[in-house]
Amino acid sequence: MELMRREPQSSMAGGTGSRCPVLLLLLVSVAARVASGIVTDGLLPNGNFELGPVKSDLNGTRVMGENSIPNWEISGFVEYIGSGQTQDDMILPVPEGAYAVRLGNDATIRQKLSVTRKTTYSITFCAARTCAHAERLNVSVAAESGVLPIQTVYTSTGWDSYSYAFRARHSTAWLTIHNPGHEDDPACGPLIDSVAIKALNPPRLTKGNMLRNGDFEEGPFIFRDTAWGVLVPPMDEDDVSPLPGWTVMSDTKAVKYVDAAHHAVPRGARAVELVAGREAALVQEARGTVPGRRYRLSFSVGDAGNGCEGSMAVEAYAARETVRATYESRGNGSGSSKRAAVEFTAIANLTRVVFQSYNHHMKPDGTLCGSVVDVSLYFGRWGASG
The missing domain is CATH 2.60.120.260 (Galactose-binding domain-like)
Known part of the structure; x- marks a missing residue:
């Protein structure tokens, strides 16, 4: 190198x-x-x-x-x-x-x-x-x-x-x-x-939202004068996470924690860039879901405005359901972020929520990049089955 x-x-x-x-x-x-x-x-x-x-x-x-x-x-x-x-x-x-x-x-x-x-x-x-x-x-x-x-x-x-x-x-x-x-x-x-x-600060649940720190506003220290964000490395599920509420599942790859001062962020001041393709997944166990009840997981995807261009896709998993949200990135953050959702029926009191980039992307300088994800306050009950 x-x-x-x-x-x-x-x-x-x-x-x-x-x-x-x-x-x-x-x-x-x-x-x-x-x-x-x-x-x-x-x-x-x-x-x-x-x-x-x-x-x-x-x-x-x-x-x-x-x-x-x-x-x-x-x-x-x-x-x-x-x-x-x-x-x-x-x-x-x-x-x-x-x-x-x-x-x-x-x-x-x-x-x-x-x-x-x-x-x-x-x-x-x-x-x-x-x-x-x-x-x-x-x-x-x-x-x-x-x-x-x-x-x-x-x-x-x-x-x-x-x-x-x-x-x-x-x-x-x-x-x-x-x-x-x-x-x-x-x-x-x-x-x-x-x-x-x-x-x-401990992640707190907010009204109508069953994800902790779903908007990623709480996370590790970001240096003011560095424009490359902070990597959240892979960890065991019982490890303490620098991104409260979330775990990164991978062998060697990370996700990137980014801020609005240096990147385009769909909502608020912080978000996560999925820089490792399918080699890293962002995971949370949502507590309190009721088996048989219907839920809706909503999220936003966009580009970080860091030169990452191309056709991007983010896959979200919840219980037995999956959705793939596609996004055409111009790499400059000028396009508005895209909202997506997956509806599912809970099968347990804990529901695993997973976000993963569908493919790999690189910037012109050869460095890894990917879609920016912001889950915000949209995970909640919206009805009952049957």
């Missing part, structure tokens, strides 16, 4: 003197957040790694001390990477600011979080592959852990934002990001940047 070059920010060009005001502001910001105790929505302290090791703690780019990166503990082969740095014939970009870290063989970064017990949180961070073919990351908080496959690249820059969720069992928790890979080149591994947290 060819990674695009990003030039160092102009604030770094003037040498040590020009960096002092920036570093002072960062130090003041970090100190204020640490003093406040519980982390708030947004970047973790030094979550963008702009505060780095002193030169004596570096061997080239490798970080030698366990506590050399402020607010983080490290182990294994961890590198401190500057924007535009090269490795062989490859340029290593940084998506935000001037620095990131690279996790080589068996490398780990971790930070201790102050959290509120019994609250659900999502973690969002940016990651990019470098030289390994099957890179993956283990993300864990306390006793909960998950493996995020990062083999598939969903942006032309090579960087993607990933989400992970956990429920706080205690007032403190260690967030750990670990590369379990072992390559011939010990430095080979993913780049990490911009680690953020967000407290998730």
Whole structure:
């Protein structure tokens, strides 16, 4: 994969003197957040790694001390990477600011979080592959852990934002990001940047709607200055979801959580883009359906306005019924979204609702894309059978 070059920010060009005001502001910001105790929505302290090791703690780019990166503990082969740095014939970009870290063989970064017990949180961070073919990351908080496959690249820059969720069992928790890979080149591994947290509100049912978070308004933190959304990775059904109420079923593929600030969204401020074709499904178990009673599942489909063109189709499943909603996308979000519905008879007290793209789509730059889905407030009873 060819990674695009990003030039160092102009604030770094003037040498040590020009960096002092920036570093002072960062130090003041970090100190204020640490003093406040519980982390708030947004970047973790030094979550963008702009505060780095002193030169004596570096061997080239490798970080030698366990506590050399402020607010983080490290182990294994961890590198401190500057924007535009090269490795062989490859340029290593940084998506935000001037620095990131690279996790080589068996490398780990971790930070201790102050959290509120019994609250659900999502973690969002940016990651990019470098030289390994099957890179993956283990993300864990306390006793909960998950493996995020990062083999598939969903942006032309090579960087993607990933989400992970956990429920706080205690007032403190260690967030750990670990590369379990072992390559011939010990430095080979993913780049990490911009680690953020967000407290998730429990999804609530609204009148006339039997889906939780059906409009997708509650979800992981989206970085304001990134236009590529946040990937919600595949998970087991008993995992905590960064998209409350919903589970992503797949082996290695994800769905993309997008916002109205950077994408065309059918309704409200958030939606989901089905970027992996039939290889990933968005699933929810709707509770309280009555066997034998008729229901109607309604939803909207559209294009994200991100250059994804062509004849698109979304399949929705509920109980034993299926509907395929087609949509002709011009890729610019100018067309109004299309409403579709499937009527079905409940066969149990739990009804599985599934959304899936019917086929694969790619943008002109070769990255995966797909239809945008917004379910909104339309899942409800409309009559009885017989």
